[in-house]
Amino acid sequence: VQEKVVSLGEAVALIPSEAVVCLGGAGLRRNPMAMTFEMVRQGRRDLHLMAPAAALAADVLVGAGVVRRLETVYTGLYEYGLAPNVRRAAESGQLEIEDWTESTISNRFRAAAHGQPFFVTGVFLGSDHPKYSENIRPITSPFSDEPLHAVRAAAADYTIMHGYQSDSYGNVQWPVRRNTDDFDQEIAQAARKLIVSVERIVSHEQIVRNSTLTHIPGRWVTAIVEAPFGAHPGECDGYYRVDDESLSEYARRAGTEGGMREWLQQYVYGVRDHYDYLDLIGGMRRLSQLNL
Amino acid sequence: VARELGNGQLGYIGVGSSATADTFAVRIPIAAARLAQLTHAPDFGVFWGNLLDPDLSTIPSTWTADEFVNWPAAASLTTGEGNDMILRGQIDVTFDSAAQVDRYGNLNITVIGSHSHPRVRLAGSLAQTEHLASAVKPIVVVRLKPRTFVDRVDFITSSGYLSGGRSREEAGLPSLRDYRIITDKAIFSFEHESREMILTSTHPGVSVADVLANMAFEPLIAETTPETQLPSRGDLHFLRDIIDPEKVLLGGEL
Numbered sequence: 001v002q003e004k005v006v007s008l009g010e011a012v013a014l015i016p017s018e019a020v021v022c023l024g025g026a027g028l029r030r031n032p033m034a035m036t037f038e039m040v041r042q043g044r045r046d047l048h049l050m051a052p053a054a055a056l057a058a059d060v061l062v063g064a065g066v067v068r069r070l071e072t073v074y075t076g077l078y079e080y081g082l083a084p085n086v087r088r089a090a091e092s093g094q095l096e097i098e099d100w101t102e103s104t105i106s107n108r109f110r111a112a113a114h115g116q117p118f119f120v121t122g123v124f125l126g127s128d129h130p131k132y133s134e135n136i137r138p139i140t141s142p143f144s145d146e147p148l149h150a151v152r153a154a155a156a157d158y159t160i161m162h163g164y165q166s167d168s169y170g171n172v173q174w175p176v177r178r179n180t181d182d183f184d185q186e187i188a189q190a191a192r193k194l195i196v197s198v199e200r201i202v203s204h205e206q207i208v209r210n211s212t213l214t215h216i217p218g219r220w221v222t223a224i225v226e227a228p229f230g231a232h233p234g235e236c237d238g239y240y241r242v243d244d245e246s247l248s249e250y251a252r253r254a255g256t257e258g259g260m261r262e263w264l265q266q267y268v269y270g271v272r273d274h275y276d277y278l279d280l281i282g283g284m285r286r287l288s289q290l291n292l
Numbered sequence: 293v294a295r296e297l298g299n300g301q302l303g304y305i306g307v308g309s310s311a312t313a314d315t316f317a318v319r320i321p322i323a324a325a326r327l328a329q330l331t332h333a334p335d336f337g338v339f340w341g342n343l344l345d346p347d348l349s350t351i352p353s354t355w356t357a358d359e360f361v362n363w364p365a366a367a368s369l370t371t372g373e374g375n376d377m378i379l380r381g382q383i384d385v386t387f388d389s390a391a392q393v394d395r396y397g398n399l400n401i402t403v404i405g406s407h408s409h410p411r412v413r414l415a416g417s418l419a420q421t422e423h424l425a426s427a428v429k430p431i432v433v434v435r436l437k438p439r440t441f442v443d444r445v446d447f448i449t450s451s452g453y454l455s456g457g458r459s460r461e462e463a464g465l466p467s468l469r470d471y472r473i474i475t476d477k478a479i480f481s482f483e484h485e486s487r488e489m490i491l492t493s494t495h496p497g498v499s500v501a502d503v504l505a506n507m508a509f510e511p512l513i514a515e516t517t518p519e520t521q522l523p524s525r526g527d528l529h530f531l532r533d534i535i536d537p538e539k540v541l542l543g544g545e546l
Contacts, residue, residue, distance in 0.1 A: 026371070027307075029357050053371070074416045079314075082415065090403075090413035099402055099449075102419040103379055106372035123379070123425045126398075126451030126463040129417070132407050147464035179357045180368045181307055181342035237357040292358055 004170035004224040008274055011195050011223045012038040015158045018046045018068075022154070022191070023054035024161025025231065026182035027078055028242050031057040032162040034230035034274045035197055040064040041268055050156050052105045052183045056234050059083040062095060063260045064268070071098040073105050080251040085260060098133055104151055106183050108135075111153035112190035118150045125149070159191035162231045163216065164238065167204040170221030172196050173213040179237040188216045197227040199239050227274055229287055240290040246281060293324035294527070296431055296472055299333035301384035304374075304428075306418060307341030307360075313389045313401075313415070316433040319541040321387035322348065326535045327527060339383065342368050353540050371419075378422045384469070386423035388432050392445040395489050395509050396459075397452025397471055397482055399424065399432065400445035407447060417449050424450035427466035436475035441507040453487035460487070478503045479520055480511060488512050493520040 012035055015021060021039075025031035036057040039047075050071045051058035059077065061067050063085030075086040075097070089095035100108070104123055111119040120139065125147060130136040135152040161184055166172040172188075188194060196216060201224065207214060218224075230236075233246035253259040271277045278287060297303060305321045326348040328336045337345050345366035352359045361368075369377075377383055391414050392400035401420055405411030424430055430452075434440055452471065453460050461467060472492075473480040479492045490512040494503055496519055504510060523531070536542050 072416055074418055075413065076415045082413070087413045091410055093409040096408070097413070099407075099417050101417040101421040102371055103375035103422050106375060110372070122464060123421055125425060125465045126448065126454045126460065127421055127425075128402075128407070128448040129421070177361050179342065179361050180370045181360070181374075183371055185370060186372055235357050237361050241356050241358060 001169050001218070003168050004218060004221055005168045005201060006223045006225060008034055008038050008197070008225050008227055009042070011035065011197070011225045012042055014193070014195065014223065015039065015044065015160075017044050018048070019157045020048040020050065020155065022050040022156035022159040022187060023057050024159070024182070024184045024187050025057065025234070026053035027074070028056055028234040028247070029179060029182065030162045030184075030231050030236050031055075031234045032160045032197055032230065033057060033060075033232055033234060034162070034227035035160045035195065035225070036060055037268045037277065038274070040066060040264065050154065052100070052187070055083055059085045059254070062086050062089050063254055064264055067095060069096045069098065071100060071105075073100050073102055077247070077251060080247050084251065084254040088257065098135070099129055101129070105154075106186055108151060108154035109183060109186035109190040112155060113186060116153055118152050120148045120150055122146070122148055154190055156191065158193045158195065159187060160195045160197075161187065162227070162236065163196045163198045164236070165200045165202050166196065166198045166224050167207040167218070168201060168224065169204060170196065170216075170218030170224045171207045171214045172198060172216035172221065172224075173207060173210065174215045175238045176213065177238065185215060188220060191220065193222045194220055195223045195225065196221055197225040197230045199228055199230065199236060201226045229278055230274070232278070232281070232287070232290075238292065240287070240292055243281075243290055293320060293431060293433065293474055294327040294331065295521075296429070297325060297328040297333050297336050297385060300335045301333070302337040302339060302382065303385040303387065304378060304383045304423065305338055305340045305387050315543070316389035316435075317387055320433050321431070322351070323531060323535055323541040326351075327530055330530050330534065331527070339374060339377065342370065342374060344369060351536070351540060353538055375419055375422050378419065378426050378428070381427055383426065383428055385429045385431060386426075388420050388423055388430060388450070389434050390420075390432060390440070390449075392440060392442050393432060393434060393473060394442055394445045394452070395511070396454060396456050396487055397432075397473070397489060398445050398448045398454065399450035399452065400447045402447045402449045404446055420450045424452060424468070425465060427469060429469040430471050432473045434473065434475055436477045436503065436506040438506055438508045441509065443509040453482060456487040457485070477506060483512050486512075490514070491517050493518045495520045496522060
C-alpha cells in the first residue's frame with residue numbers, strides 16, 4: 001500500500017494549466033479553499049472548472065482570472081449574495097458558463113463512476129439547457145419512443161475536494177453525523193486523479209477499526225494533503241462554522257474588480273502558504289472561535 | 293400556501309440560497325408546511341435540503357450547516373438521492389421562486405438577457421428544473437412585479453406549460469398535478485385548455501387594475517375574481533405564537 005501524503009504545494013503542482021478540474025464541496029461547505037488559493041498562487045490559468053456546487057471556490061478562481069469555462073448548478077454565496085466574480089465575468093462575456101441541474105450533474109458523475117459514456121434523462125425536456133451545451137443531445141427511447149436527452153458522462157482530469165480525516169494511505173473517512181447535502185461521493189467515485197485535503201491525518205489503525213466510515217478508499221486517491229481549516233472562510237461541518245467576518249469582507253471587496261485584486265493580493269499572493277494565511281486572518285485566537 | 297397542502301403528501305423544499313429567494317422558496321413554505329401539519333394535514337411531510345421528515349416542531353434560530361446535521365429527522369440523504377425521489381415521483385409538491393415567470397408558468401433563475409452575454413447572471417438552476425419536469429404540484433412564491441411577470445422568460449430553467457395547450461405533454465413531460473403562483477397581491481393558476489395563467493384571486497384591498505399594473509403581460513381574467521381568503525384567527529395564532537415566535541421564518545412580513 002502506497003503512502004499518499006504530500007504537501008499542499010506538491011499536490012497542486014500535479015495540476016497543469018488548461019486542465020479540466022472538478023471541485024467538491026457545496027455552497028459554503030467544505031470547498032477546497034486551501035488548494036484553491038494555492039492554485040492561484042502557483043499561477044494556474046485557463047482552467048475548465050466543474051464546480052457542481054462549490055460556489056465559493058469557483059468564485060475565487062474566476063475572480064483570479066484563471067477560469068475559461070465553468071460548469072455548475074449554482075453561482076451564489078447563500079446569505080452573502082450572488083457570486084460577485086462569476087457574475088461580473090459572465091456579464092462581461094469573458095466567462096463561458098455551462099448550466100447544469102442537480103440531478104443531471106450528479107448523474108454525469110454517476111455515469112462516469114459506472115464506466116458509461118452517457119446517461120439518459122427527461123429533465124431537460126422543454127428547458128433551454130440543451131441549446132447551450134454540447135454535452136446534451138436529444139434521443140428517443142429504444143423501448144417506448146419517448147423523447148429523452150442523452151447526457152455525456154463527466155470527465156474531469158483532476159478532482160480536488162476537502163474531506164474530514166484520512167490516514168496516510170488516503171483512506172478518507174466521513175463522520176457518522178455529517179451534512180449530506182453534496183455530490184462528493186459521486187464526484188470521488190468518478191474521479192480520474194483525486195486529490196483530497198483533510199482537516200487531520202490520523203493513524204491507519206484508527207481508520208481500519210471503522211472501515212464502514214471510509215467513503216473514499218485510498219485506492220481511488222492520488223494524493224492526500226493535511227490542511228487544517230482548509231475550507232476557510234467557508235465551513236467544515238463537524239469541525240468549524242463559516243467565518244462570517246471573512247465572508248462578509250470577501251463579498252464586499254469582491255464586488256468590484258479592483259477590490260477583488262486587492263483582496264487576492266492581501267490573502268493569496270501576499271502570503272507564502274496556507275499556514276501564513278491562517279496566521280494572517282488571526283491564527284488560533286481567531287480560528288478557535290469558529291470551532292464547533 | 294398552507295391551504296394548498298394535502299394530508300399525507302410530501303413536499304420538497306430547498307436548502308435556501310440568497311435572501312429574497314430564501315424567504316419565498318424556503319421560509320414561507322416551511323411555515324406553511326408546519327401550519328398545515330397543525331391544522332388540516334397532520335401527515336404532510338417535508339423533504340428539506342437533505343433532511344427527510346425533519347421535526348418542524350422546533351425550528352432553530354440560526355441555520356448553519358451544523359444545525360442541519362443535528363436536526364432530528366427520519367433520514368439524511370445526499371443531493372443526488374433527494375433528486376432521485378423527485379424524478380421517481382415520490383414528491384407531491386415542490387416550492388420554488390423565480391426571477392422571471394411567464395404566461396405559461398415557465399420559470400427562469402439562470403440569466404436575464406442572452407445566455408452567452410447576460411445582462412444579469414443569476415443563481416443557475418439548482419433543482420428547479422427537476423421540480424417542474426416531474427408530475428408534481430408546483431407552488432411558486434414570488435413578488436408581483438412587471439420585471440418578474442414577463443411575456444416570455446429569457447431562459448427556460450424550469451418547463452411550465454411551455455407554449456400552452458398540449459405543448460408540455462407533446463414535449464414528453466408528465467402532466468403537472470396543478471400549479472399555483474402565489475404573490476403578495478394575488479394568486480394565479482392556469483386555464484385548463486390553453487394553459488394560460490389565470491387570475492384566481494386578489495388579496496383584500498388589491499384591485500384587478502393593481503394586479504395588471506404589476507405584470508408585463510395580461511393574464512386571463514374571469515368576469516368576477518374572488519378575494520383571497522385571509523388566514524383565520526387560529527392560523528395567525530399558530531404562525532405568530534407557536535410556529536415562529538422569534539420571527540425566524542416570516543420576519544416582519546406578518
